[in-house]
Amino acid sequence: MRPTWLICAREFRAYFLTPLGYGLVAALLCLHGLYFNVTLLQGEHSSYEVVQGYFFQSSGFVAAVAVLVTMRAFAEERQTGTAMLLLTAPLPEWQLVLGKFLGAFGFLCVYIALSAYMPLLIMVNGAVTPGHLVAGYVGLLALGAVVTAIGTLTSALSNSQLLAAVLAASIVALLFACWVVAGAVQGVLGEAIAYLDLMLSHYLSFSRGVIKLSTLVYYASLVYLALLAASVALRLRRWGA
Amino acid sequence: MSASRGRVVAPWLPTALAFVALGGVLLAERLLPRGALAQINLIVAGGTAVLALAMAGVQLRHAPRGRRQAQGVRVGALALVGAGVGLFIAAGWAHELRAADTRALLLAAAIGASFCGAVTALALELSVRQQRHAPQVDAQRTLQASGLGFTLSLGLVALVLINFGANRLDRRVDMSYAAPTAPSEATLALLRSSARPIEFVLFFEKQSPVLAQLRDYFEALEAAGASLYVADQALEFDLAKRLDVNRNGTVSLIGGERHESWSIGEDFELARRRLVNLDTAVRERLAQLTREQRTVYLTHEHGERPDRAARDGEPDAAAQFGQIIRSLNNKVLYLSPARLGREVPRDADLVVIHGPSQRFLPHEVASLRAYVSGGGALLLLLDPDADHGLEPLLATLGLAPLPGVLAHEREFFRDTQTLADRGFIFSTDFTTHPSVRTLNDVRRRAALMFRRAGALERLPDTRAKTTFVARTRARTFLDTDQDWAHDEHERSGLFNIAAAVELAQSDAPATRALVVADSDVLDDKLLTSEPNLQFALDALLWLLRDEQQGAAEVAAPEHVPIRHTRDRDLLWFYGSTFLAPLSVLLLGLGMTRWQRRRKPS
Numbered sequence: 083m084r085p086t087w088l089i090c091a092r093e094f095r096a097y098f099l100t101p102l103g104y105g106l107v108a109a110l111l112c113l114h115g116l117y118f119n120v121t122l123l124q125g126e127h128s129s130y131e132v133v134q135g136y137f138f139q140s141s142g143f144v145a146a147v148a149v150l151v152t153m154r155a156f157a158e159e160r161q162t163g164t165a166m167l168l169l170t171a172p173l174p175e176w177q178l179v180l181g182k183f184l185g186a187f188g189f190l191c192v193y194i195a196l197s198a199y200m201p202l203l204i205m206v207n208g209a210v211t212p213g214h215l216v217a218g219y220v221g222l223l224a225l226g227a228v229v230t231a232i233g234t235l236t237s238a239l240s241n242s243q244l245l246a247a248v249l250a251a252s253i254v255a256l257l258f259a260c261w262v263v264a265g266a267v268q269g270v271l272g273e274a275i276a277y278l279d280l281m282l283s284h285y286l287s288f289s290r291g292v293i294k295l296s297t298l299v300y301y302a303s304l305v306y307l308a309l310l311a312a313s314v315a316l317r318l319r320r321w322g323a
Numbered sequence: 324m325s326a327s328r329g330r331v332v333a334p335w336l337p338t339a340l341a342f343v344a345l346g347g348v349l350l351a352e353r354l355l356p357r358g359a360l361a362q363i364n365l366i367v368a369g370g371t372a373v374l375a376l377a378m379a380g381v382q383l384r385h386a387p388r389g390r391r392q393a394q395g396v397r398v399g400a401l402a403l404v405g406a407g408v409g410l411f412i413a414a415g416w417a418h419e420l421r422a423a424d425t426r427a428l429l430l431a432a433a434i435g436a437s438f439c440g441a442v443t444a445l446a447l448e449l450s451v452r453q454q455r456h457a458p459q460v461d462a463q464r465t466l467q468a469s470g471l472g473f474t475l476s477l478g479l480v481a482l483v484l485i486n487f488g489a490n491r492l493d494r495r496v497d498m499s500y501a502a503p504t505a506p507s508e509a510t511l512a513l514l515r516s517s518a519r520p521i522e523f524v525l526f527f528e529k530q531s532p533v534l535a536q537l538r539d540y541f542e543a544l545e546a547a548g549a550s551l552y553v554a555d556q557a558l559e560f561d562l563a564k565r566l567d568v569n570r571n572g573t574v575s576l577i578g579g580e581r582h583e584s585w586s587i588g589e590d591f592e593l594a595r596r597r598l599v600n601l602d603t604a605v606r607e608r609l610a611q612l613t614r615e616q617r618t619v620y621l622t623h624e625h626g627e628r629p630d631r632a633a634r635d636g637e638p639d640a641a642a643q644f645g646q647i648i649r650s651l652n653n654k655v656l657y658l659s660p661a662r663l664g665r666e667v668p669r670d671a672d673l674v675v676i677h678g679p680s681q682r683f684l685p686h687e688v689a690s691l692r693a694y695v696s697g698g699g700a701l702l703l704l705l706d707p708d709a710d711h712g713l714e715p716l717l718a719t720l721g722l723a724p725l726p727g728v729l730a731h732e733r734e735f736f737r738d739t740q741t742l743a744d745r746g747f748i749f750s751t752d753f754t755t756h757p758s759v760r761t762l763n764d765v766r767r768r769a770a771l772m773f774r775r776a777g778a779l780e781r782l783p784d785t786r787a788k789t790t791f792v793a794r795t796r797a798r799t800f801l802d803t804d805q806d807w808a809h810d811e812h813e814r815s816g817l818f819n820i821a822a823a824v825e826l827a828q829s830d831a832p833a834t835r836a837l838v839v840a841d842s843d844v845l846d847d848k849l850l851t852s853e854p855n856l857q858f859a860l861d862a863l864l865w866l867l868r869d870e871q872q873g874a875a876e877v878a879a880p881e882h883v884p885i886r887h888t889r890d891r892d893l894l895w896f897y898g899s900t901f902l903a904p905l906s907v908l909l910l911g912l913g914m915t916r917w918q919r920r921r922k923p924s
Contacts, residue, residue, distance in 0.1 A: 099918065104911020108904040115899035123895060130599075199903055203895060217496070261530050271353070272529070277490075282535040292539060293496040299489035303482040310478060314471060 085173050086181045093185020097151070106150060107193050114143045118200050129210045136201055137218035137289035140194075141281065144222050145229045145254055147193050148186070152233025153247035155182040156316075157240050175316040179309050183234045190226045194219070214291035221288020224301040228280065229254055231308035238312040238319075254280070334382060334451065338397065338444045340375035341404040344368045345437055348411045365412050372408040376401050393447065393465040400444035400469065407437025435484075439476040446472025493546070495539075505543045508761075509860065510606045514547055517613040519579035522550040526563060526573040529555065533572065533587060533594045540601060576605070578612035607650040617672035617867055619648050620658040625711065626680030628842055641677055643847045647859050648675075653867070663687045667694035673866050675702045678842025682712035692719050698831030700866045704842040707777025720824045720836050721785025725778040727801035729818055732809055734796050736772065742807040746775045750820060752794040758823045758837055758865040759792045761857050769854035776841035778818035787826050791819035792837075823865070837862050 097103035122135045159165040168178065201215055229250070236249035257280040264276035276283055277300070284297040347368030351361040379398045386394040410433030417426035450468030454460050506514075514521055523541055527534035534553065545551040556563045556571045566575040566582050572589035575582055585604060588594040597604070623630050628641040648655055658667070658674065664686050667674055674694065683691075692715065695701055703720075705711060707728050717723060730745040737744050749770040753763040762769050771793055778801055781789050800815035802808075809815060820841060826834035839845075849855045 098911070098914065101908075101911045101915050104907055104914070108908040108911070111907060112900060112904040115901075115903060119896050119900060196903070196907060200899060203899065207895075261535070264529060276529075277486075282532060286535055287495070287539060290536075290539075295492060295494040296486065296490040300486050303486055307479065307482065310475065314475065317471070 086177045086184070089178060089181025090184040090188065093155070093182055094188045096185075097189045103189070106147070107196060110143055110147055110193065111197060114140070114197055115200065117143075129204055130214070132204050133201060133210050133214055133218065134289050134291075136204070137221060138286070140197065140218075140222055141225050141285055141289075143197070144190065144194060144226045145258075148190050148226050148229035149233050149247055149250045149254065151189050152182075152186045152230055152237055152250065153243045155186060155234050155237040155246075157237045157243040157246040160241050161243065169316070169320050175313040175320070176309070178316060179234060179238065179312045182237075183231060183309055183312075186234065187227055187230045190230055191223070194222055194226065211291070217288050217291045217293050220293055221285055221297075224288070224298060225280065225285055228301050228304045228308075231305040231312075235308045235312040235315065238315040334394075334397075335448050337375040337379035337382065337401055338448050340371055340378070341401050341444060342441065344372035344375065344408050345404065345441060347371065348408055348437075351415075352411065362415070365415055369408050369412050372401075372405040376405045389462055390460065393451070393460065393462050393469070396466060396469045397444060397447055400440045400447065400473075403436050403440025404444065405440075407433045407435075407440060409433075410436060431484075435480045439473060439480060442476035443469050443473040493542075506540060506547070506605065507602050510544075510602055510609060511547050513606060513609040513613055514544065514549055517578060517609070519613070520550065521548075521609070521612070522552065522577040524562065524566060524575040524577065525551070525553045526556045526559075526568050526571050526575065527553060527589065528571055529553075531571070531589050533589055533598070536594075536598055537574075537587070537601070540605075544605075574605075576608045576612060578609075581612055583608040583611055603650075610650065610652045614652045614869070617651075617653045618656060618668075618670045619653045619673045619675060620656050620668065620671045621645070621675045621677065622658045622663060622679070624660050625676075625683055626678075626709075627676065628678040628846060640846045640848070643850045644677070644845045644859060647850075647856070648863060651860075651863060651867070651869075653863075660684070660687060663690050666690050667699065671699065673700045673702060673863075675704075676713070677702075677704050677845070678706055678709070679711040679713070680706070680709045682710055684712075688713060688715050691716050695719055695826065695834050695836060698826075698828045698834050700834070700868075701836040702862065702866055703836060703838045704845060705777070705838070705840055706775065706842050707840055708775075717838065718782060719787075720822075720826070720838060721782045721787035721789050722779050722822055722824070722838055723782050724840060725780055725801060725814075725818070727777070727803040727813070728805065729773070729776045729778055729795055729799050729820070730802045730807055730809075731796060731799045733798070745807045746802070748773050748776065748795060748799060750793045750795055752796070752817075754790055754792050756790045756792045756823050756865075758862045759821075759858065761861055762793075762854055769857065770852075771854045771858055772844070772849050772852050773820060773841045774843040774849065776820050776839075776844070778820065779822050779838060779840050780819065781822075787824045790823045791821070792823050793821040793839075794819055832868070835866050835868070837866060 117139060118136060121139065122132045156165070156168075159168050171178070198219075201210065201218070204210055205215075232253050233246070233250040236253065237243075237246040240246040240249060257278060260275050260279035261282045264272045264279065266272075267275055284294075284300055287294050287297060345368075347364050351364040351368065355361040355364060376398070379394070379401045383391065383394040383398050410429050414426050414429035414433060417429055447465060447469035450465045451460055454464070523544060525534060525537060525541060527537075541551050554562055556568055556573070563569065566577070566584055568575060568584050570586075572594070573584050573586050575584040585608065587597050587601075621627070621629070629645075645655055653672070656668075658671075662668065664684065667690055671694070674691070676691075691701070691713075695716065696719065703713070703716070705713065705724065707724060707726075714723070728746055729748055731748050732745060734748070735745050736747040736749065738747055749772050751770050753759040753771075755763055759771075762771060778795075779791070781791075795818045797817060798815055799818055800809040800813050801818065803813055804810065821837065821839040824834070824836040824838065826836075828834065843849055844855060845859050850859065
């Protein structure tokens with residue numbers, strides 16, 4: 083596992099080597115704060131509603147950060163010409179993928195931690211149960227892990243960062259919109275598609291303060307599948323190389 | 324010779340045939356209507372799968388030594404696909420036999436087997452195709468590719484099974500306090516006590532976000548024994564008409580021949596408020612369907628709380644309490660002095676005397692004493708400084724009020740910011756009596772609020788079984804001179820504020836009476852507090868002899884509105900929108916500059 087941690091640490095540090103990483107976090111925090119103020123703090127709302135709304139809208143920002151952060155994971159290596167070094171390194175593919183994933187996920191955790199002042203403001207000016215916050219953050223981290231894994235996969239598949247980001251955003255949007263598709267499909271297939279939905283079928287429970295085992299298992303499955311597929315994609319690239 | 328015979332058919336043809344067989348199954352299962360055509364299609368699909376397997380077998384037999392392993396993998400993959408198709412056909416027979424569980428099991432196995440087989444075969448064919456220009460197919464690479472396909476597909480099937488299991492297990496940790504994610508104990512108790520089967524029908528479009536909010540709650544009710552059905556009003560018109568539902572966004576509750584429907588709405592923003600009170604709404608409707616209607620009489624024209632409000636031209640301060648009584652499927656009637664003077668009506672299941680400020684006449688008191696002595700039920704809410712003339716009735720119940728108003732110099736709620744707030748006390752000390760059962764269960768979280776309450780004591784030599792159900796905090800004092808300060812001559816310590824009394828009867832059920840030395844405890848203002856609301860529910864259920872139905876779990880009193888002030892809102896806006904991001908940006912600039920300076924050294 084040592085190479086995995088080395089790759090993870092290198093990736094994590096790379097985000098903070100230039101002001102770009104900080105700029106990305108600051109810009110998204112600014113948008114997040116603005117959206118939070120405009121949509122949730124206008125008019126009379128109970129603390130519970132505001133916290134629920136906060137976690138619901140945070141899911142979109144966390145997904146955006148995850149997509150933007152992971153697009154560079156492998157695609158940048160290809161663009162800068164360091165991919166060959168990576169592919170010929172005497173490491174199994176899964177260690178490379180896991181290292182890149184953990185580095186990006188660490189950065190995402192920093193973003194999530196930095197945005198915590200918003201629910202803390204609600205705590206000061208209203209009243210919320212810590213349990214609700216815990217459940218919400220578990221959900222945000224789980225959803226962030228899923229999107230990060232999908233971003234890692236698309237980055238492993240693409241040659242350009244932009245294409246990786248567009249691909250990841252499309253897959254995530256598709257998983258966010260499964261509920262709509264499920265409405266048009268009857269029977270078991272409709273239920274299966276509804277189950278695939280990331281948001282309404284699964285994430286909504288977290289934003290309401292409920293941690294469901296089925297949701298955690300589903301998210302973990304998606305992370306595993308995406309990382310496995312990324313490993314396979316890397317292996318295929320190695321064969322091609 | 325053998326090699327040339329092996330090449331009579333293209334190597335990929337068996338795999339293509341297997342995919343055709345799978346397409347036939349899909350056609351029969353999903354697109355064709357059930358019947359002869361679908362059956363024929365399934366049989367043809369089965370035949371095609373067998374043919375594909377046979378062709379692959381022949382190819383294996385004639386394959387040269389270097390290709391045998393890869394050909395063996397192909398046979399194995401196609402055997403899996405064939406097994407999947409066979410299981411699909413068997414599932415169709417199970418459907419004919421109406422063996423639902425067997426069919427589900429067979430279908431799951433069929434999907435798993437055919438998926439793994441198809442992906443493995445596809446990976447193998449793709450690998451072979453990639454090497455089509457090579458002088459010889461690299462067997463090792465082909466095996467690796469098919470192995471990868473099999474591992475991926477098997478992993479996916481395993482994940483689907485794990486997800487299915489987790490979903491069926493339905494374990495959850497509920498950390499919300501106001502969301503309708505789970506029914507309260509009271510609602511569950513009502514459901515379980517129902518003699519009729521209860522069914523919930525949710526009229527919503529499938530993709531409705533409001534339905535997504537409701538699912539957890541109603542699935543928990545389903546797990547507790549109710550039936551649950553989600554229907555689209557536009558598609559299930561007959562059902563909707565039978566339940567008097569004319570639009571989506573409606574919840575219907577069916578209990579035997581009776582049903583109740585109420586609208587929540589499909590617009591999430593509009594439905595939000597109703598969703599918060601979902602459990603109360605469900606409990607009220609359940610009570611309407613499951614409980615027999617009782618009659619509750621409220622005395623009036625003795626300066627009771629509702630009378631006082633009407634006289635002063637104010638809204639009824641006890642309206643919510645009346646609503647709570649009605650929500651438990653009780654009929655509320657007023658008991659006039661003239662009627663009370665004769666006797667308490669025989670159909671009275673409960674008589675409520677809510678904070679009288681004028682004297683009851685002796686023959687009215689006599690009627691009440693006769694009612695109580697005959698096994699009736701009475702809720703008596705008395706203010707300590709009121710001249711109500713009900714002391715003889717209290718004596719019948721083995722109780723006497725102590726002179727003075729209870730106050731505490733340190734532990735009280737601030738309201739008017741005057742010394743009088745010291746009379747705004749609370750209790751967190753409850754007994755295990757059913758009338759305060761839920762409060763006792765959550766006593767560390769629940770504070771029952773009283774305003775200007777009095778104290779009660781038990782009379783000596785009484786035959787009544789008295790339980791003091793709520794006591795004050797330590798160092799509460801009985802303020803007799805109304806200066807809200809603890810003087811030396813005033814008693815201090817623990818006092819009893821509420822008492823549950825039972826009087827055994829030889830030929831009737833025991834009398835039940837609940838006496839509270841404060842009428843504000845159940846007025847509209849204090850009933851906004853969850854523990855007071857809980858007390859009202861528990862007390863009513865005990866008095867009406869329905870205590871086994873329990874009451875709702877008290878939510879933590881943290882569901883409060885966000886308080887807004889102009890200054891605070893400005894601070895929030897600039898702080899959260901600009902200050903925090905700017906801090907991150909400055910930190911970033913500082914850190915990167917520091918790192919650059921460090922590098923040369």
